[in-house]
Amino acid sequence: MGHWLFGKEHEMFRQSVRKFVEKEVTPHIEEWERAGEVPRSLFRRAGELGYLGLKFPEEYGGGNDLLADAIFVEEMSRCGSGGTAAALTAHSGIAVTPIWRFGDEEQKQRYLIPALRGEMIAALGITEPDSGSDVASIRTTARRVGDSYILNGSKTFITNGVNADIVCVAAKTEPEAGHRGISLFVVETKTPGFSVGKNLRKLGWRASDTAELAFEDVRVPAGNRIGQENQGFYYIMQNFQWERILMALSSVASAEKALEQAMRYSRERIQFGVPIQQFQVLQHKMVDMAVDIEKARNLTYWALYQYQQGKDAVTEATMAKAYAGETVSRVSDAALQIHGGAGYMMEYPVQRYWRDARIMSIGGGTTQIMNEILVKQLGINKEEETAWQSGNRINSR
Known part of the structure; x- marks a missing residue:
């Protein structure tokens, strides 16, 4: 059944993506889960079909259709492997967005267009061993030397980090200035001094390669700085609304998949x-x-509508992310319980749905951080803002 947010053309597009997922993605997920990564051919194929550029302007090879992008996220999340969906959506939905929104034309021609074609794989490098939700506390530095910046530091939990060709890296250009001293850079992974650690072993999202990255005197041309110096924190915050909507969309679709699996098993399992x-x-x-699931879906679609209309959707996106992220864990846990002992066996896909669901209330901002943002957004606490709260408010306008 359709939804008022999507027109007939969008529903036809949904069916097209669903067929792609059923034919070219789902049959391979067990292989990709074992490998710990999806192949480059998947990025290229998605690029060929235009799926990686759906929300981007047509002049860069995109479709200029945010709702179509949301549909793609939902349908990819129904493939049965959260990691497979995350690899593609982190690439197009999160990693290359700063280049599009804040980069110059040369950066868009050099990096954005090939990324939307699936010819380059992109990652976003923000999280560090000692810096998660507190973005302002990152320690990676970028020191200006002539017409270059010298980067030193490390990142961790980076989706697509193993196979990325480019990484949009957050680094301190003014280390003493806190969140006001962060800049963003496009770092080509073949640059001397850049290194990738092992593919991290995870509870879920196993088809998504996740890495530690190290920067040892990595020389990056000044022309690879995204936007203005020391504005990186604000650039990061401006994409948080969309990132959280993406997480909510994925959570709802994944929960729906888990319920479908539970209903199917309950019809087949005979007892007494x-x-x-x-x-x-x-x-x-x-x-x-x-x-x-319907509660989470309607919260999420309302946030999506507000964002698509260009309105301040911080409150709606945060609520959707928090509720949907917790919902998918509850629903997946219930689905596993309905399977009984079989649900605990690796040959049943419900165990993967349960494992993959757990990250949804952590990644993109934990539920607790979402609640802290909502405390401020709803006017519950009028105390002075922290840096990250300030960033969310400033960039929601």
Whole structure:
């Protein structure tokens, strides 16, 4: 059933993406989960079909259609592998966005266009071993030397970090200035001094390569700085609304997939001579799961609508991210419970849905950070803002 937010053309597009996922993605996810990464060919194929540029302007090879991009995120999240979906959406939805929004024309021609074609893989390098939600506390530095910057430091938990061709890196250009001293740079991963650690082993999202990155006197041309010096924190904050909407969209679609799997299993599993779907306690459990998903979906679609209309969607996006991220964990846990002992076995996909769901209330800002933002947005606490709260308010206008 369609939704008022999407027109007939969008629903036709959804069916097209769903067929792509069913034919070219889902059959390979077990292989990619074991490999710990998706192949470059998937990026190229998605680029060929125009899926990586849906929200971007047409002059860069995009489709200029934010709602189509949201549909792509949903349908990729239904493939049954959160890591596979994350690899593509982190590339196009998060990593190259600063280049589009704040980069110069040369950077867009050199990096954005090839990335949207799937010819380059991109990553966003912000998180560090001692800096997660507190972006202002990053320690990676970028020192200006002539017409270059010298980067030193490290990043961790970087999605696409193993195979990335470019990384948009946050670094301190004025280390003593806190969040006011951060700049963004496009770093080509073949640059001397740049190195990638091992592909990190994770509970979930196993098809998404995740790495530690190191910068040892990495010389980056001044022309690779994105936007103005010392404005990086604000650039990062400006994409948080969309990143959180992406996470919420993915959470809702993944929860829906888990419910579908639970309903299918409950029809097939026979106990006491009947399918377990006939037991009222499980019927009610699945009803609760469906209601929870619809709550999350409507919160998310309202945030998406507000954002698509160019309105301040900080409150709506934050609520959607927080609620949907918790919902997918609850629903996936209930789906595994309905499977009983079988759900604990690796051959049943529900165990992967359960593992993949856990990151959704952590990545893109934890539920606790979302609640802290909402405390401020709702006027519950009038105390002085912290740096990250200030950034969210300033850049929501």
